[in-house]
Amino acid sequence: MYKEIITKGISGYVMLLLEVAFIVTAVVLLTSESLIGIPFGILAILMPIGFVIIAPNESKVLTLFGKYKGTIRSNGFGWVNPFYLRKGISLRARNHNGQMIKVNDKVGNPIEIAAVVVWEVKDTAQAAFEVDDYLHYILVQSEAAVRQLASSFPYDHFEDEHASITLRDGGEKLNETLEKTLNDRLERAGIHVLEARISHLAYATEIAAAMLQRQQATAIVAARKQIVDGAVGMVEMALARLSERQIVNLDEEKKAAMVSNLLVVLCSDRAASPVVNAGTLNH
Numbered sequence: 001m002y003k004e005i006i007t008k009g010i011s012g013y014v015m016l017l018l019e020v021a022f023i024v025t026a027v028v029l030l031t032s033e034s035l036i037g038i039p040f041g042i043l044a045i046l047m048p049i050g051f052v053i054i055a056p057n058e059s060k061v062l063t064l065f066g067k068y069k070g071t072i073r074s075n076g077f078g079w080v081n082p083f084y085l086r087k088g089i090s091l092r093a094r095n096h097n098g099q100m101i102k103v104n105d106k107v108g109n110p111i112e113i114a115a116v117v118v119w120e121v122k123d124t125a126q127a128a129f130e131v132d133d134y135l136h137y138i139l140v141q142s143e144a145a146v147r148q149l150a151s152s153f154p155y156d157h158f159e160d161e162h163a164s165i166t167l168r169d170g171g172e173k174l175n176e177t178l179e180k181t182l183n184d185r186l187e188r189a190g191i192h193v194l195e196a197r198i199s200h201l202a203y204a205t206e207i208a209a210a211m212l213q214r215q216q217a218t219a220i221v222a223a224r225k226q227i228v229d230g231a232v233g234m235v236e237m238a239l240a241r242l243s244e245r246q247i248v249n250l251d252e253e254k255k256a257a258m259v260s261n262l263l264v265v266l267c268s269d270r271a272a273s274p275v276v277n278a279g280t281l282n283h
Contacts, residue, residue, distance in 0.1 A: 001126070001130060001188075002068060002125040002126055002128075002129045002130060003123065003125055003126070004071050004123045004124050004125040004126070004190070005068070005069075005070040005071060005125065006070065006071060006073060007062065007069065007070030007071065007072060008072065008074060008078070009052060009072055009078030009079050009080040010078060010079045010080070011077075011078065011079070012051055012052070012053075012076070012077035012078045012079045013077060014079075015047065015050070015051070015079035016051075018047070019044060019047045019048065022040050022041075022043045022044040022047065023044045025037065025040045026038075026040035026041035026043075026044050046082045047079075047082065049082035050079045050080050050081060050082040050084075051077070051078075051079055052072070052077075052078050052079065052080055052086060053076075053077055053078075054072055054073075054074065054075045054076060054078065055075055056075045057075075057090065057091045057092045058075065058088060058089075058090055058091060059071050059072060059073045059088070059089050059090075059091055059121075059124050060072045060080075060086045060087065060088055060089075061086070061087040061088075061089060061124050061125065061128045062080060062081075062084045062085070062086055063084065063085045063087075064081065064083060064084055064085070065083075068125060068129065069084065071124045071125065073091070073124075087128055089121055089124045089127055089128065090121065091120060091121055091124075092120065093118055093119070093120045093194060094118070094119060094120065095116060095117070095118055096116070096117040096118075096119065096138055096139065096142055097114075097116050097199070098114050098115045098116065098117065098142050098143060098146060098199070099114060099143075100112050100113070100114040100200050101113060101114065101143060101146065101147065102204055103146075103147050103150045103151060104150075104151060105150055105151065105153065105154050105155045105167060106151060106152060106153050106154045107154045107155075109154075109155055109203065109204075110203070110204035110206065111150060111155055111167070111201065111202065111203055111204055112200065112201070112202050112203070112204055113146055113149075113150050113167070113198065113200060113201050114146070114198070114199050114200040114201075115142065115145075115146045115178060115196060115197060115198050115199055116196070116197050116199045117138075117142050117182060117193060117195070117196045118193070118194040118195040118196070119138065119182075119186070119191050119192065119193050119194060120191070120192055120194060121134070121190055121191060121192075122190050122191065122192040123190030124190065125190065126188065126189055126190030127189055127190040127191065130188050130189055130190065131188065131189045134189045134190070134191065137186070137189050137191075138186060138189070138191060141182070141185040141186055142182060144185070145178060145181045145182045145185055146178070148181060149167075149174070149177060149178050149181065150167065152177075153165055153166055153167050153170065153174070154166050154167070155167050155168055155201075155203065156168045156169070167198075167201055168201065174198065175195075175196060175197050175198065178196045178197075178198070179193050179195065179196040182196050235259050239259075
């Protein structure tokens with residue numbers, strides 16, 4: 001496996017002065033019909049090919065007749081062997097906004113998921129020589145990692161109540177798992193993932209309506225349970241206060257009727273219509 005070798009070129013300004021000197025020398029000698037000016041003329045033609053400019057957070061991978069010679073990372077104006085082939089590789093952090101893909105979660109539900117990946121090149125030699133096209137490699141491996149993540153966890157707790165992490169509420173743990181998986185997959189290409197996050201997560205369209213109804217039903221049941229618990233507590237408190245203060249003595253039948261009426265009023269989803277009793281407790 002190739003590993004990056006850091007190298008530095010010769011100062012471009014020094015070589016520029018030398019280039020001017022070669023041109024002047026070649027012109028003077030060739031004008032005087034001296035054959036010694038021919039080598040200087042050849043050098044003056046070849047030297048400009050070796051000039052290279054490296055911008056900040058850019059690099060040049062150098063090869064000579066198919067052999068890796070090193071990578072220039074230091075920015076500025078320099079000069080290298082004119083016969084070197086130079087391949088530019090950016091060292092800047094870049095975003096990969098993955099496309100939305102459809103995949104089954106751990107329990108088989110079809111879901112739609114997408115992720116955003118922030119990455120940078122750490123080893124230019126691996127990026128240049130270990131994979132055919134590192135940009136395409138990132139695209140394919142990112143999609144594969146997202147598919148692997150989606151199939152490893154359930155969407156929520158409906159289908160797997162014992163799951164410790166789900167796709168919907170996994171949060172940072174889910175992102176850390178995705179980031180680690182991507183780093184393992186992209187290490188061969190010399191890529192380091194700075195951050196990976198789920199950018200889109202939803203049920204697939206063919207089951208989205210059914211899942212929404214199930215979520216609504218669960219919410220309604222939970223709300224009703226809380227209402228009933230509160231209503232029972234209020235009825236108990238009302239009976240205890242009436243008995244404690246001896247406001248009215250109720251037998252078991254009257255208590256049952258009172259409990260029934262209070263529960264209907266407290267648990268109903270509509271406002272109660274009051275009825276005034278103008279008779280006695282028995283009528």
